[in-house]
Amino acid sequence: AQSVTQLGSHVSVSEGALVLLRCNYSSSVPPYLFWYVQYPNQGLQLLLKYTSAATLVKGINGFEAEFKKSETSFHLTKPSAHMSDAAEYFCAVTSNRDDKIIFGKGTRLHILP
Amino acid sequence: NAGVTQTPKFQVLKTGQSMTLQCAQDMNHEYMSWYRQDPGMGLRLIHYSVGAGITDQGEVPNGYNVSRSTTEDFPLRLLSAAPSQTSVYFCASSEVRGAPYEQYFGPGTRLTVT
Numbered sequence: 001a002q003s004v005t006q007l008g009s010h011v012s013v014s015e016g017a018l019v020l021l022r023c024n025y026s027s028s029v030p031p032y033l034f035w036y037v038q039y040p041n042q043g044l045q046l047l048l049k050y051t052s053a054a055t056l057v058k059g060i061n062g063f064e065a066e067f068k069k070s071e072t073s074f075h076l077t078k079p080s081a082h083m084s085d086a087a088e089y090f091c092a093v094t095s096n097r098d099d100k101i102i103f104g105k106g107t108r109l110h111i112l113p
Numbered sequence: 114n115a116g117v118t119q120t121p122k123f124q125v126l127k128t129g130q131s132m133t134l135q136c137a138q139d140m141n142h143e144y145m146s147w148y149r150q151d152p153g154m155g156l157r158l159i160h161y162s163v164g165a166g167i168t169d170q171g172e173v174p175n176g177y178n179v180s181r182s183t184t185e186d187f188p189l190r191l192l193s194a195a196p197s198q199t200s201v202y203f204c205a206s207s208e209v210r211g212a213p214y215e216q217y218f219g220p221g222t223r224l225t226v227t
Contacts, residue, residue: 043218099163105155
C-alpha cells in the first residue's frame with residue numbers, strides 16, 4: 001500500500017524566509033507525487049506534480065519540489081515566503097497501477113510578519 | 114465550465130437520519146472520488162469511481178454508500194448518520210484513472226451530526 005508522511009503539522013516562517021515543507025512517501029512501484037494547497041474554507045488546488053519526467057518540478061506561485069528516490073522524499077520549497085502563502089499544504093501519492101490517491105495529514109504554513 | 118459542484122454547503126443532521134451529498138462535474142471526467150477532512154487527519158478517501166457503473170472502497174468506507182449511474186454525478190449517501198461522521202466532505206474528479214492527472218476539488222460540504 002502507498003502512503004505519505006508529512007513532517008510537522010504546523011510550520012512557521014518569517015515573511016521573506018525560505019519555506020520548506022517535508023513529505024516522505026512509501027511505494028513499492030514508481031510513484032506519482034503531488035502537492036496541493038488549501039486556502040481557508042476552500043477546496044484543494046494543485047501546486048505541482050511529479051510524473052517521472054524530471055526530478056525537480058516547478059509549480060505555481062514560485063513553489064518547487066524535488067523528487068529524491070534514495071530518500072523517498074518530495075519536499076516542497078519556496079525561496080521567499082509571502083503572507084499570501086499562509087494555507088494548508090497536502091502531499092499525495094498514487095501510481096499508474098493504483099486507482100487510489102492517498103493524501104498526507106497536511107502541514108499548516110504560518111507566515112510571520 | 115462550473116467544474117466540480119457540491120450541494121449542500123452546510124448540513125446539520127440528527128443521529129440516525131439519512132441524507133445524500135450531491136456531487137456533479139461538467140468536465141467529462143472518468144474518475145471521481147469522495148474524501149472526508151478532519152483536523153489532524155488530512156484527507157481520507159471514502160469511495161471512488163473509475164467510470165459510470167464502477168465504484169470501489171477507499172480508506173474509510175464504512176457508513177457510506179455511493180453509486181455512479183452517469184459520468185457527471187457521484188452522490189454520497191449516509192444511511193444512518195453518526196456523530197463520528199461530522200466532517201467536511203470533498204468531492205474530486207480527474208480525467209482518467211491510473212495517470213498523474215490533476216484532481217479538481219469541489220468547495221466542500223460541512224456536515225454536523227448531533
